[in-house]
Amino acid sequence: NAGVMQNPRHxxxxxxxEARLRCSPVKGHSHVYWxxxxxxxxxxxxxxxxxENIIDESGMPKxxxxxxxxxxxxxxLRIQQVVRGDSAAYFCASxxxxxTNEKLFFGSGTQLSVL
Amino acid sequence: xxxxxxxxxxxxxxEGENLTVYCNSSxxxxxxxxxxxxxxxxxxxxxxxxxGGEVKKLKRLxxxxxxxxxxxxxxxxxxxxxxxxLYLCAVWGNRDDKIIFGKGTRLHILP
Numbered sequence: 001n002a003g004v005m006q007n008p009r010h011x012x013x014x015x016x017x018e019a020r021l022r023c024s025p026v027k028g029h030s031h032v033y034w035x036x037x038x039x040x041x042x043x044x045x046x047x048x049x050x051x052e053n054i055i056d057e058s059g060m061p062k063x064x065x066x067x068x069x070x071x072x073x074x075x076x077l078r079i080q081q082v083v084r085g086d087s088a089a090y091f092c093a094s095x096x097x098x099x100t101n102e103k104l105f106f107g108s109g110t111q112l113s114v115l
Numbered sequence: 116x117x118x119x120x121x122x123x124x125x126x127x128x129x130e131g132e133n134l135t136v137y138c139n140s141s142x143x144x145x146x147x148x149x150x151x152x153x154x155x156x157x158x159x160x161x162x163x164x165x166x167g168g169e170v171k172k173l174k175r176l177x178x179x180x181x182x183x184x185x186x187x188x189x190x191x192x193x194x195x196x197x198x199x200x201l202y203l204c205a206v207w208g209n210r211d212d213k214i215i216f217g218k219g220t221r222l223h224i225l226p
Binding site for chain 2 (some may be wrong): 004025033035040041042043044048055056059061090093098101102104106107108109
């Protein structure tokens with residue numbers, strides 16, 4: 001069974017370019033979460049999606065950031081016009097349900113570096 | 116304000132020593148999870164504690180949930196270099212729609 005797959009592992013962008021981060025959840029999981037992690041920090045929630053719907057985007061900046069989880073294909077986190085402050089590790093996680101004791105399965109992350 | 120406060124932030128000890136790290140909050144939770152994250156990888160769930168006062172063991176790791184379900188501790192006996200990593204405690208948010216993490220304890224075990 002494949003776990004959560006994220007690609008690319010490393011992404012380098014110049015200021016002003018667009019970054020597209022992809023996440024394929026565990027097969028059968030319909031709940032996807034994106035987190036951002038800065039060096040020496042924990043994980044900060046960004047957005048929660050459930051197939052084709054954004055359920056909670058309270059942690060995502062209102063501008064330049066968007067996320068989708070289409071019926072077919074991976075979830076995409078898109079950052080437009082990147083700035084140096086966007087440099088971070090972005091992790092995707094998936095779960096089968098959202099029961100209180102549910103376990104999240106994480107991908108290995110995408111390290112975004114903005115030059 | 117941080118929902119979950121983890122201490123210490125950093126801990127570096129010799130192989131073979133024992134250690135305890137803490138996760139504290141002023142809120143009550145129905146459950147609490149501990150994850151370990153190794154460099155360049157995503158977090159991996161170690162344990163979920165549910166009942167106040169509950170103790171769970173995972174080999175040399177002992178997890179305890181506080182009686183009031185506001186805090187938790189992780190004790191490692193005879194630490195080994197393979198225990199090195201970032202230990203994160205986490206809880207489901209009020210709306211049960213996302214997991215919220217503490218900032219973690221970065222543990223380094225010296226051989």
